[in-house]
Amino acid sequence: MTNLQFDDKGLIPVIVQHALTREVLTLAYMNEEAYTKTVETKETWFFSRSRQELWHKGETSGNTQQVVSIRTDCDSDALVVEVLPKGPACHTGEETCFHTILEKFDETVGYNVVTSLINIIEERQKNMPEGAYTTYLFEKGVDKICKKVGEESAEVIIASKNNDGEELKWEAADLLYHLLVLLQNQHVSFYDLLQVLKKRHETKADKK
The missing domain is CATH 1.10.287.1080 (MazG-like)
Structure with missing residues (x-):
């Protein structure tokens, strides 16, 4: 974690991706404490910018996310966390937060x-x-x-x-x-x- 580049608010953006389907589930943020807890528990923890507090994904809903791997980009200022979800990622009940289609070209690949x-x-x-x-x-x-x-x-x-x-x-x-x-x-x-x-x-x- 010492090499990660947190922003001036102490946060780093996190792309959460299904480890098997490769679908992007959500975009969230971590601070150092959230990152540490994620590594220790092998479940996702984030920092809520609206509530200004730490939160454990699925703590109340049961829709926890088992962490498979954590990767960073070439600048070490963003993370991809691959997970095995135990339920929907979105609070709406959708599997992914990215369920609203703006443009659709060809999804029938791979x-x-x-x-x-x-x-x-x-x-x-x-x-x-x-x-x-x-x-x-x-x-x-x-x-x-x-x-x-x-x-x-x-x-x-x-x-x-x-x-x-x-x-x-x-x-x-x-x-x-x-x-x-x-x-x-x-x-x-x-x-x-x-x-x-x-x-x-x-x-x-x-x-x-």
Whole structure:
């Protein structure tokens, strides 16, 4: 912390980012005490400029944020804190404080596609809109969903055996979709799955 550059009010801006989805959750500020408490407790603490006091994120709501890493920029005057949130980051109940879209160009790139698909599947299970294929799968239950996962897995294998890259990408996309539906049906978070992969990678790296 000795190298961090706090401003003339003793504060440093903090970008809080979801460690798995990479989504920016909020922008807050820390003073030295908040930074120290964050490191000690491995949960986010900030300094409220409006109330002029220290606050522990989630202390009253329960929506705490487990800190995974803390990074600073090249000038050491701003922080990125990667977290695993236990609930919405915004006081409005939204997952992120940055939920108001001013301009929208192309969000369907990279990881955002998977995140968006997960959100849609969760919404389908919650509201069960009539006529939606995902609703149909949830209505039929685990046996039907597992059958579709098996069928799509077979299609992926066939496409691979045929060395058909074009067919493979479409069948793999179908498999991923049905797998995400299965995970949602079984109340298993996709992000927990990523944590398992991460732990396996770290375990193998430690053995080298």
